[in-house]
Structures are given as structure tokens and as C-alpha cells.
Amino acid sequence: NGCFWPYRLHEHYGVELYRHKLMDIEKEVRLYRGLPWVEVKVRLRSRFPHIRLRWCFDLGFKGRYVASTAFGVVERRPEPREHPMEDWMDYSDGERGLALFTRGIPGHQVEEGRVYLTLLRSVDLLSYGDKGPIVPVPDALELDRDYEFEFAFMLHRGDWREAKVWTYALSYTSPPIAMQFDERRARGELPGDEYSFLSLDDTAILTCLKRSEDGRHVVARLYDVTGRGGEVELKVFRQPREVLASNITEEREDPGSTRLKLRPFQIATLKLAF
Template identity: 35%
Template sequence: RFERCEEIATQLLRRAQTAIAARIDTSFAQAHEDVLVVFNPAARPASRLIEALLETDAHGVRLAEPAGEQPSHPLGFAPLTSAAEVACSVRGVRLFDHAGQELDLNIGSIDVESTNEPHAASDSPSPIRNRLMAKVRFWADDLPPLGYRAYRFHFVNRPTTRSGGLVTAPNVMENEFLHVAILADGSIAVSDKETDPVIAPTVYFEDGADCGDSYNFARPLSDRVLTTLGSPAQVALVEGSPAAAAFQIRHRLDLPERFDRECGVRSERTVPLEITTRVSLGVRSRYVAFRSHLRNTACDHRLRVVFRPCRALARESLSACAEAPFDVVEWPIAPPHADPTRWAENQPSTIPQGSFVDLSDGQWGIAVLNKGLPECEVVRDPEPRIYLTLFRSFSHLSRPDLTDRLRPAGPPLPTPGGQCLREMEFEYALYPHRGRWFEADVQALAHEFVSGVSTLCLMPGGSGDLPPEKDFLRLEGDPLVALSTIERSQDGNAVLVRLWNGTTQSREARVVFDRPVRSAHRVRLDETVEQTLKVVRRQEVPLKIGARKIVTVKAQYHSL
């Protein structure tokens, strides 16, 4: 059901983006070029590494003539007639913004893909389409908030990827903010160059037994915990462009095949778990991004990523904060055990999270950002660290034999899918910073990391009524005011913008619309009007949002 919901949402998003792209003025692109549109769903400008698939119809594509030859086309391009010829000839791509500035690209691959499109409109009677595709990455600065930016590109017959300066030594990459070193065992040391290497978290994997169920993790009395520390790893440089650097790390853990419930220990028989992680650093990125891919073949276990500072934080002033729905909660690092006469189960050591968890002593801190990984743990002893749960593997909906729970939480139904015996991929990031989370833009960076961007390629269609770069709405002012929702009102005549403040202090922000606003009101969730809001400069609505408050603005345009 979740996959179906995701599929529907993706289709609706693509339909809306296609409608917007069709209205963009693409006259800045030349006749032999195609257009890439990058959509930024964040409420503030985003500077980030972009991964895009550049594609065009391979039939009749034109490539730049080799240097020194007389061009056979007025623009200096020669037509290619077959997909095979294109695949052999294309060696690079050039990308420009709408102002004509060329961007540095890292090209992962260039391929020709054949697709069957029987319903596509075309002058050709054949339903087979050959698409020329290039997987690229580039850095974009200040993408318009809740808007888009259009670029133009064309394929060429020479390599266009340039080497960059982010890789400064074997297995080392750095930008102006961060220094990242890959150690011999594949663990990763990250230093914040602005704060001196006071915090250099060592990142590695840890796997332990899980004899619990879908409701509760349960650690056995005797566990065999395995880590990647001290084990050989394969490290390879996979990207070294001016826009970004990336290393690929391969780990292998021989995990116990399952948990033996009769003996109360993990089995002696082992199965391999191979983890491939891509570690990326953008040229002006404030965080290090990770993408881990694996295929799980073991049962009854929990795999986590450990973020361990190489230098200890001030233990007496540590605080752990994690994002929650419309809030950021400070959690006890060592929660007290529940009174068994009043509670049916022990207090779990793990905590829920939204897009980030943060550990700080007030001077320095680390934040772990994630995409869809709702469980983490923060510990103080024997040294401060953050654990990020990638997945749990369990056998039953509920079990009656858990020592941490007085009674079953549900029926003892087998859940074979709960063992997660499949391929999985996880995305997360590490952001070392100065001060507490609310002093270091942690929430804004986490939302930027989670929201990502969307890209769409199209053929230039001439003049449209939308410019090559535009924002439809933006949020200005205090970065600790976050955007939750934008939707039409129930009567269809206004726009609703929902914001929230998860801090303990009032915050001020401005909602800036892309067109004149006739009226604005503060409303409840059921759209009952609570307060008339002032509209400044015809398009701006200033707001003061109280501590831990949610505010919904109903704005009516002069025309919708």
C-alpha cells in the first residue's frame, strides 16, 4: 500500500512539474540543445549537489565536430542517424544556466536506452524510441525556493569532466568547511575546519542480535556484537570533479544466520552481509552525505551506523535533541527505568526522530540527518555517540517471551517480511557544527537534505509566460520557522500556508508570495478565521509565531 501511495504521489508531482515546465520560456536554448529544469521544494534558497539524468531523443542528435574539421552544418554540428553510432560517439555533455554560464559536470555514464512507447505521438510509425541519457552531478547555488531553475545542455564528442581539487590526499577529501578521511578499515573521520578538529566523528557499522518483535527491540542476555572496526575494507575514489568528491567503501560482515531461541544465543553458522557505501562531499556542502546499499540474508538482528566523536564532548552539559512532528524534543540521554508496578514495559533506550538527531555540549555538536529512518539512540557512556538504526530484522508481530515486557503487545502472528531479507538502500548525512542545534541551522539543513530536488528534461519550445528561473513562494526571516504545508483552501478561493516553530522562544518570519495578495488571515486547522493579518508591499505577510506553535495563513490572491 505504501508503494502504491508513493507511486500515485510521484505521478501527480510529475504531472504538475510537466505542466509548469511547458510554460517556461526556453528561448535561451539553441536549436541543438535540450533543457533541464531543477525544482526546489524547500521554502528557502538551496545550495546543493544535484544528481540529474540528462536525456534527449537519440534520433538525429547533433554532436560538435572534432576540432580542426570543417563543419558540415551551419552551427558546426553533424547529424547522427543510429543509436549505435550515438553510443560510440558521445563522450561528454556541456551544461549552461540560462544566463550562459557553463557549469562543471561529473558524468557518471552515457548510454542509449530503447523504450517501447506505442501511444507516443510521432511522425515515425515505429513505437521504439532511443533515448540518449547521461547521469550527471553538478553543484547549484541558491536554487529558488519553492520554485525552479532552467538550464540548457547538449552532448559533445569529447570528454568534458574536469578533475577537481577536493581530493587532497589518498582517501582524503575536503572543502572549505569539512575534512573527510577514509581510514584503512573503512571508518570515516570528519573534522569541521571552522572549529578546529575538535570533533572528528568516526563513522562505522555495528550489528547485534534482536530477539524482539514488531513492537519492541529486545537484546538477549548474551549477545555477540559485530562491527566493521578493524576489519579490512575496499576503498575506491569514484568522483573527483570540481563540483564534488566521492569515495565508495565496501564492507563485509559475517553475521550469525539467526538467533537460536532454545540456546539464547546467536547461531554459529554465518552468512555474509556486504555493505557498499558512497560517501560524498559537495564543493560548498556543510555536511557529508552517505548512501549505503546492501542485501540482507540474516535473521533476528539490528544493523546500525555509529557516529563516535574522536574527541570527547563535555559530558556534564550534553543534550540530545531530535525532531518530532511540529516540534524538536530534548530527550534524556540515560532514561530511568520504568516502575514495574505502573508500566508494562521498560523504557526503551532508543528515541524516535524526524529528519535529524543532534548531540551537543553547547560548544560543539554533531547532527545526523536522515531520509526515512525514524529510530536512533544517544548514549553518554562509555563515551558520547549517536546510533542510527538502518533496519531491524524480526520474526513475529508480538512475542510472549520478552523480558522487557510484562505481557504480549498483540497476537503472536509470524511476520516473515519482518526479517527484511531483501536489497535495501539508506541515505543519511553527518553535520558537525558549533553550538546547539538551534544555533547552527541544523533543522534547515536537515529539511534541505530530506526534501532533495526533482529534475525534468524537455525540448525547448520557445517563448512561455514563465521566466527561466522563478520562486512561487518563499519563507524569509528566522530559519527556525519551518514550512509544513501548502494547499488550496476548502472553498478553492485561497492558498493555505502552514508553518511551525519547534523552539522555546517566539520567532518572526515573512511569507512572500509571487503575486499580489488581496487579504491574509490567520486561521485554525478547520479554516475558521482567528485574526486578520497585515499585507506588506502587496506580497508579504509578516508573522510572529509563539514557542512550539503551529500557524496557518490563509491568503487570497487578486486572482487565483
């Protein structure tokens, strides 16, 4: 159920909104065979100032609400207040639920039985009253500009853990990138139809894979996403000759292993040498 008109504007102005053509909106909805989510793309140009444009999911049932954050998942109570999310949120009653994935649209609001995703705000002041300093921002009215927003939603059974919502969210927000190469310049043969450079149990998320600051190791950083902890294994394309347990600043170097036992939402950093 998509609600596009700014809150109550149609009640105040009625057909005047259409007569003056204050907003151009184009919706594109895509379904793919084999994918459990529905993708939505919204293109719009607004000529109406001081509005908040949102997409509304009217679910009609009471539920619990969680949202992804940096290195974790936070549970919030449904209330008439907007919150940010990292790249996904979920609303479910334990038997059924709605998961929402976004590409760069963090603002959302959850009330009892309804989920709102904020697409666009039009303001001319950064703050006012007792909220902070009055700073004019005329460019933030966002008038006569072309915008394109992308998000996806998925209906599921059970709660967010049972549905493993984060695995689908990351598949949508971080799609694979196809690379083309010149076969004449290639060396060797590809190792079969499938080959994994790195894999990880789906109860953890890999957030970083890079060269260490000293240039001697490959750094892999991961965390437990379930909030329950447990054992995970990091598998790489070949066995590393050295594994060190480190920290975010890469200062600590203790003997480590690619088999880890993580605490709830624990962040783990490994240094690998090949």
C-alpha cells in the same frame, strides 16, 4: 566511525560471519563542495535473522540531545532506548555537535557520547511476553532482500539553534526537483536568473502550501522551530489582495497578515487570495 555488525555478533561468532558470507554491505560516502554535510548511502543484503543493524557515531563527549518531531523539536535525555525522529536529530555540548539527517530512517538511540542510527531490524514476532499479543510476522525477518539507506551527518559549532541545524536538514531531506520544459510552448520570459515563489524567515518552517478546501484561497501553514518564538514574515511572489488567519481545519477566517508574531512552537495557518 561506522559500526555495521549486529551487536556483539562478531564477538560470539568471530570469523564464521565472514566465512559463511551472512551479509553483503556496500558503503558510499559523498562530499560536495560548498555543502557542510557528508552524505552516506548503504546498500545491503542480509542472510542473518533476528538482528538489529545500526550505524554508530562514537563522539566521546557528554552533550544534550534533541530530535525533530511533527511541528516542533523535543529534548530527550541520553538513555539505552530507541526513539523516533521526524527527519533530523542533534547531539551537542554547546560548543560542538553532531547533526544527523535521514530520509525515511527514524529509529535512533543516543547514549552518553554515542549516537546510533538503526538501519534494519530482523524479527519474526510483532511482540512477545507482556509487551503485547504474539503476532507472527515471518516476512519481517528481511532475509535475502536488497536494501538501500540514505542519511547525512554534519559537524558544527555551538548548539542546534546557533548552527540552525533544521535549515541544513530540510535542504538534504527535501532537495529541489528540476523540471524540463519545451521552450517552444513557453509564454513570456523568465524573470532574471533568480526568482522566489515564496520565502520565509529561517526561524520558521513551512509545512503546507495548497489550495483551500473551499477552493477560494491558497493555504500556507508554518510553525516556529526554535522554541523561542518571534516575528516572521511570509513573502510571496506578489502581494496577496487578502490575508486571513485560519486554523488547521480551515474553519476560522479572521483578518490576518503575512507578518506574524509566533509563540514558541506555535502553528499558524494563513489563507491567501490573489
